[in-house]
Amino acid sequence: MQRDMTSNGFRTAAALLLAPLAIACAGDAGEDAEGGAEGAAEAPATAETAASPEGVITDLREITFADELAVDLDAMEETESGLFIQVLQEGSGPPAGYGDEMHVHYTLWLPNGSTVDSSHDRDEPLELVLGSTPLIDGWVEGVTGMRLGERRRLVLPYDLGYGEMGNAPRIPGYSPLVFEVELVEHIPTGEG
Secondary structure: OOOOOOOHHHHHHHHHHOOOOHHOOOOOOOHHHHHHHOOOOOOOOOOOOOOOOOOOOOOHHHOOHHHHHHHHHHHOOOOOOEEEEEEOOEOOOOOOOOEEEEEEEEEOOOOOOOOOEEEEHHHEEEEEEEEOOOEEEEEEEHHHHOOOOOOEEEEEEEHHHHOOOEEEOOEEEEEEEEEEEEEEEEEOOOOO
8 A cells, every 4th residue: 555655734743743732732732841850850969960960860770750651670670771661562463673664652741740742742753754853862762673553662761862951841851751642543665
């Protein structure tokens, strides 16, 4: 089946995980930027946080995540980049790789539990081509290898998300991000 990757839905969805993620969000999904700043809790500066502003925690293991996010870093796989991945539901079929078309439902939270964005609110998954659609680094790494029907929790350190600048007004600088992603459609390269 041939897919028209220039459809309005694809362009809109692809824009969601680019630099303007928070701006592209439709409606009021979550708390305001002031409430979101709680995700970057204060702590004394250490050698690991010396490059970040005073009081900003950049080590994921030192961050207190909201209970409702059910983040347990000890139960997650940590990659070399510092991304944490937890498979919540196994999928089936071939693993997604570069060049594959993927339709992914997701929800994004700040560590304090504030919802930043969710494809479920639009009832339309994000359509992307892995490796072609510009996405934040932690997302590309986190969805690579997913199988159809698989659900994952991803915890991104700030440098795999929106970095030290954040993405105003909803994502403060140095903010880790928590995603839950589900692969709802997968078209391997050459099959579309």
